[in-house]
Amino acid sequence: MKISDKIFVAGHSGMVGSAIVRELQSRGFTNLALRSHSQLDLTSQSETEAFFSSERPDIAVIAAAKVGGIYANATYPAEFIEINLAIALNTIRAAKNAGTKRLLYLGSTCIYPRMAPQPIPEDALLSGPLEKTNEAYAVAKISGLKMCEFFRKQYGLCYHSAMPTNLYGPGDNYHEKNSHVMPALIRRFHEAAENGQSEVVLWGTGKPLREFLHVDDLASACIHLLEMDNPPDIVNLGSGEEISIRELAEIVAETTGFKGRIVLDQSKPDGTPRKLCDTSLLRSTGWKPKYDIRSGVRSAYESFKRELKSGRARM
DSSP: OOOOOEEETTTSSSHHHHHHHHHHHHTOOOOOOOOOOOOOOOOOOOHHHHHHHHHHSSSEOOOOOOOOHHHHHOOOHHHHHHHHHHHHHHHHHHHHTTTOOEEEOOGGGGGGTOOOOSBGGGGTSSOOOOOGGGGHHHHHHHHHHHHHHHHHHHHOOOOEEEOOOOEEEOOBBTTTTTOHHHEOOOOOOHOOOOOOOTTTEEEESSEEEEEEHHHHHHHHHHHHTEEEESSSSSSEOOSSOOEEEEHEEEHHHHHHTOEEEEEEEEEEEEOOSEEBBBBHHHTTTTTSOOOOHHHHHHHHHHHHHHHHHTTBBBB
């Protein structure tokens, strides 16, 4: 990876893509080929082929995807599999045809079986049934990482994949109903503190354990992988640490200045008791995260307040 390389970051306006762009720019990379969705529809084979043929990037990072929570995945499974399959097929094939020498494809830890061992190792892939609530998305992502694996095997191209755990940080989605747990807690406790509420109600027992990775740590891990001469075909990207939802809520409450009570509504479901990645492969390559959960939450909250003030917060 050279400073002069032309790098295409697909999905550069999203939380993940924008973090990767920031990390690249902080390291002096300026030859970036960036296109918004309105400028380039990656579900269109002809548009994607034309872009790669014209720009001929040396490196491509595929962070573009159709994503959503349980409700969206359950309601629109056809869209989730169609759009994500199209993005994978079009970008990976067009990169190969244009002579792109390096490609990093980003998936998600939801590709692993519903009953995968904990912590989840990379070799758990395809070892059991998928979680039904996000099966369409997972199948599409598995197809993309397998394309990279087989293109590497047959054509000798350094195309490889990374599977991030739960991400948070600048550019996150703080929608009242559609956000994930970290941004949902940040918004809820911020508003409770601002409004002087006496309590915040959480669903479930607060006991489920989750792993979180700051998106800036994800970005540094991606650049680390791109700098490796012989990266793994697939590698988990995570902090390797887990925290209960109750403990996380307490940290967010403290960070936002909320002084009231945290009330647990145990009539509501908990969800999966535990979901932790085995990150030993990634750490064996010499990478480790910058943020622990407390410093990460502080950073994310400061970003949220800046985004609110500027009107850029995704609400």
